Amino acid sequence: MISDLFSLTVLLGIISSGIRLATPYLFASIGEAFSQRSGVLNLGVEGQMILGAFTAFYVVMNTENLLLGVLAAMGVGALMGLAMGFVSITLQAQQGISGIGFYLFGLGMSNLLFQLLVGTVETVSGFPKVPLPILSDIPVIGKLFFDHNILVYLAFLLVPIASFVLNKTNLGLKIRSVGENPEAADSLGVSVSKVRYFTTIFGGAMSGLSGASLSIALLNVFQLGMTAGQGFIAVALVYFGAWRPWGVLAGALLFSLVNGLQLWIQVLGINIPSEFAVMMPYILTIFVLTLSRSKYGAPSALTKPFEREG
Amino acid sequence: MTDLELNSGKKDRIESVTMQGITKRFPGVLANDRVDFDVKASEVHALLGENGAGKSTLMKILYGLYHQDSGEIYINDELVKINSPTDAINLGIGMIHQHFMLVPTLTVTENVALGLPSSRGPLTDLDRVSKRILELADLYGLRIDPNAYIWQLSVGQQQRVEIIKALYRGADLLILDEPTAVLTPQEVDELFGIMRQMVKDGFGLIFISHKLHEVIEISHRVTVLRNGRKIGTRPTSEVDKSELAKWMVGHAIDFITTTDQIQCGEVRLKLENVSCESDRGAKGLKDINLEMCSGEILGLAGVSGNGQRDLAEVIVGLRKVSSGRIILEDEDITGADVDVLINKMLSYIPEERMRDGMIKDFTVAENLILREHDQPKFSDNGFLKLKAIEGHAKELVNRFQIKTPSHKTMAKSLSGGNIQKIVLARELSRKPRTIIAAQPTRGLDIGAAEYVREQLIIQRNNGTAVLLISEDLDEIFALSDRIAVIYEGKIMGILSREDATKEKIGLLMAGVMPAEQA
Numbered sequence: 001m002i003s004d005l006f007s008l009t010v011l012l013g014i015i016s017s018g019i020r021l022a023t024p025y026l027f028a029s030i031g032e033a034f035s036q037r038s039g040v041l042n043l044g045v046e047g048q049m050i051l052g053a054f055t056a057f058y059v060v061m062n063t064e065n066l067l068l069g070v071l072a073a074m075g076v077g078a079l080m081g082l083a084m085g086f087v088s089i090t091l092q093a094q095q096g097i098s099g100i101g102f103y104l105f106g107l108g109m110s111n112l113l114f115q116l117l118v119g120t121v122e123t124v125s126g127f128p129k130v131p132l133p134i135l136s137d138i139p140v141i142g143k144l145f146f147d148h149n150i151l152v153y154l155a156f157l158l159v160p161i162a163s164f165v166l167n168k169t170n171l172g173l174k175i176r177s178v179g180e181n182p183e184a185a186d187s188l189g190v191s192v193s194k195v196r197y198f199t200t201i202f203g204g205a206m207s208g209l210s211g212a213s214l215s216i217a218l219l220n221v222f223q224l225g226m227t228a229g230q231g232f233i234a235v236a237l238v239y240f241g242a243w244r245p246w247g248v249l250a251g252a253l254l255f256s257l258v259n260g261l262q263l264w265i266q267v268l269g270i271n272i273p274s275e276f277a278v279m280m281p282y283i284l285t286i287f288v289l290t291l292s293r294s295k296y297g298a299p300s301a302l303t304k305p306f307e308r309e310g
Numbered sequence: 311m312t313d314l315e316l317n318s319g320k321k322d323r324i325e326s327v328t329m330q331g332i333t334k335r336f337p338g339v340l341a342n343d344r345v346d347f348d349v350k351a352s353e354v355h356a357l358l359g360e361n362g363a364g365k366s367t368l369m370k371i372l373y374g375l376y377h378q379d380s381g382e383i384y385i386n387d388e389l390v391k392i393n394s395p396t397d398a399i400n401l402g403i404g405m406i407h408q409h410f411m412l413v414p415t416l417t418v419t420e421n422v423a424l425g426l427p428s429s430r431g432p433l434t435d436l437d438r439v440s441k442r443i444l445e446l447a448d449l450y451g452l453r454i455d456p457n458a459y460i461w462q463l464s465v466g467q468q469q470r471v472e473i474i475k476a477l478y479r480g481a482d483l484l485i486l487d488e489p490t491a492v493l494t495p496q497e498v499d500e501l502f503g504i505m506r507q508m509v510k511d512g513f514g515l516i517f518i519s520h521k522l523h524e525v526i527e528i529s530h531r532v533t534v535l536r537n538g539r540k541i542g543t544r545p546t547s548e549v550d551k552s553e554l555a556k557w558m559v560g561h562a563i564d565f566i567t568t569t570d571q572i573q574c575g576e577v578r579l580k581l582e583n584v585s586c587e588s589d590r591g592a593k594g595l596k597d598i599n600l601e602m603c604s605g606e607i608l609g610l611a612g613v614s615g616n617g618q619r620d621l622a623e624v625i626v627g628l629r630k631v632s633s634g635r636i637i638l639e640d641e642d643i644t645g646a647d648v649d650v651l652i653n654k655m656l657s658y659i660p661e662e663r664m665r666d667g668m669i670k671d672f673t674v675a676e677n678l679i680l681r682e683h684d685q686p687k688f689s690d691n692g693f694l695k696l697k698a699i700e701g702h703a704k705e706l707v708n709r710f711q712i713k714t715p716s717h718k719t720m721a722k723s724l725s726g727g728n729i730q731k732i733v734l735a736r737e738l739s740r741k742p743r744t745i746i747a748a749q750p751t752r753g754l755d756i757g758a759a760e761y762v763r764e765q766l767i768i769q770r771n772n773g774t775a776v777l778l779i780s781e782d783l784d785e786i787f788a789l790s791d792r793i794a795v796i797y798e799g800k801i802m803g804i805l806s807r808e809d810a811t812k813e814k815i816g817l818l819m820a821g822v823m824p825a826e827q828a
Binding site for chain 2: 168169170171172173174176177180181183184185186187188189190300308
């Protein structure tokens with residue numbers, strides 16, 4: 001029944017799962033926001049995510065070491081970021097197309113490795129819930145916000161940190177200027193390619209971490225194509241959030257809440273075709289992006305390779 | 311660390327910079343050919359030359375943006391290698407680029423701080439930077455608000471930020487690349503005042519320009535480049551304008567002016583309370599009233615981006631009028647199709663000639679018939695008359711002295727001056743009755759520019775009404791019978807040539823009304 005949705009338990013359930021589901025979006029979008037602020041559009045996030053998801057899963061399956069899994073996923077993502085950087089910064093390839101190339105590479109590679117090394121559906125024991133002392137005992141709110149696994153906390157903590165780095169540090173100043181007017185930055189001795197390599201590698205590592213959060217924290221399983229477009233939504237969230245970490249947070253929460261809603265619609269067996277429920281976040285993506293079409297905040301040099309003439 | 315320590319990681323003051331035998335080759339072009347150049351502390355050394363003479367290339371080598379193929383640079387008689395702007399900055403060289411190197415979405419302070427080490431390690435120290443900016447600004451009369459965003463500033467203010475940026479980095483040699491090109495006469499005076507103060511304080515300044523009178527006014531020595539070669543260096547006090555012009559161009563130049571007063575004929579073009587919206591970000595037009603007669607050149611002066619482009623586009627039918635009427639030879643043409651205007655013999659020389667004036671991948675001959683390709687002269691029931699087009703092209707190439715290998719050459723492979731001649735040939739050869747000429751000599755060398763001006767005067771003498779939109783005040787004064795000034799989309803005033811002085815026009819360009827001027 002639709003009315004079931006409005007009971008307190010269900011609402012709280014939706015919010016709680018919304019917060020958990022925001023984790024992969026946050027990691028990937030913040031990473032992508034950094035690379036876009038420096039002028040590199042990385043459309044390969046989805047590929048970095050799924051390869052990161054597989055790597056984390058495989059490492060944890062074999063070693064049962066969660067930290068090692070996370071680091072391995074970030075390492076693989078960073079390597080893909082490095083490759084993306086080489087293609088788009090050093091070789092100055094068209095960024096949109098090369099990003100799609102990296103997406104397909106990550107997807108295919110994760111499929112191949114899964115078939116070769118695992119083959120069947122297996123589960124791992126992922127990050128456990130870590131209720132924060134005292135805070136999690138607060139009635140209602142405590143369970144909602146302070147009873148999650150550690151990656152969830154980390155993802156939300158990343159938002160103020162990213163905002164601080166972008167706005168209050170020298171590195172952030174360099175990233176912003178390189179994305180707006182690389183010639184100006186270059187004329188003041190800022191190495192445009194160094195900054196852009198940094199952000200694409202960082203973005204890749206964050207995408208890898210995002211994938212890990214799916215396979216060893218949220219779902220504790222690896223399936224072919226399990227990222228299901230979340231990497232692309234992460235890219236869209238950067239636009240939605242106007243390239244600002246707090247904006248990205250708002251977007252990520254909006255989408256994950258809708259995602260949580262559709263999960264509960266399925267759980268409760270409400271009479272909406274489940275395919276339609278699954279479509280909801282994606283439809284919302286398109287809808288919101290159309291509405292927030294304003295160019296506000298788009299880095300001027302986004303997708304433009306930089307080369308000093310002469 | 312104090313700011314002083316932050317800036318003093320360098321050497322002694324620059325007493326002299328000497329560039330010797332600098333050669334720089336670009337694919338197909340020898341940009342600098344064994345050029346010698348030197349500048350000392352406490353002097354302004356002007357570097358003069360036409361577009362493409364190699365001035366900017368030479369200076370970009372000095373600033374580490376380009377690398378010379380051969381030749382040496384000495385500072386205080388010591389050989390130095392300048393591999394990047396960072397090297398140049400550390401040596402005490404600063405550059406004010408022609409196109410400002412500023413990040414519009416950042417504040418003045420952030421732009422100055424960019425790329426510098428911070429006294430707080432990884433964190434920015436913007437409050438300190440902004441304090442130091444105010445000190446420097448005080449010292450040289452560079453009024454600026456450190457917290458303003460660059461996009462909020464006028465062009466003149468942005469230039470001051472560029473100067474502060476260089477001073478902040480401890481520069482004692484400044485390269486100013488065409489710094490006056492975008493300024494009003496008053497702003498030029500202010501800049502010259504700042505430059506004189508800096509010379510007094512021991513700065514060495516390199517002043518790049520192609521405006522002869524400015525070079526004569528501000529510099530102590532002048533070096534002329536032509537086609538990548540150095541023609542000579544002389545104390546400025548020993549040269550005059552026509553001599554410098556001859557050096558620059560290679561032959562004597564007669565500076566053209568309209569002297570004879572022609573009686574103003576009937577009203578050709580009339581704008582009544584015309585307003586329009588502009589592209590996002592720029593201002594539109596507000597209640598423009600303007601009249602142009604046959605046989606006159608009406609000059610439209612103004613600082614770039616004050617609605618000149620909108621005005622031209624509104625008249626030639628490329629931009630929608632939001633209110634008001636435009637009347638061409640007693641007929642209301644507001645909102646009329648472009649082909650109606652073409653048939654009323656309205657010609658247009660657009661500002662962005664590469665983008666709006668021609669098709670780069672078309673041949674010279676094809677570009678010459680763009681406007682009239684569907685007239686019976688050139689087409690017959692939809693088929694092009696190739697013979698007629700070829701004959702037309704050959705005749706115009708000849709008459710307008712377009713330097714092109716053949717009429718089948720792609721337009722994009724010609725020089726800027728010859729491209730402008732193609733546009734001019736197309737627009738003027740059809741015997742127009744009204745001409746809108748937007749920045750018709752921008753980017754042209756002296757010889758080509760004088761040719762264009764001569765053609766406009768011939769048109770005027772034949773009874774054509776000419777609207778000359780130009781940011782070059784010298785050109786406006788040389789050609790116009792009347793001068794209108796546009797500021798933020800409004801006409802500030804219209805003066806006859808006898809009444810107009812550079813001071814009056816300059817104040818109008820800055821938005822000061824005559825009443826306030828007194």
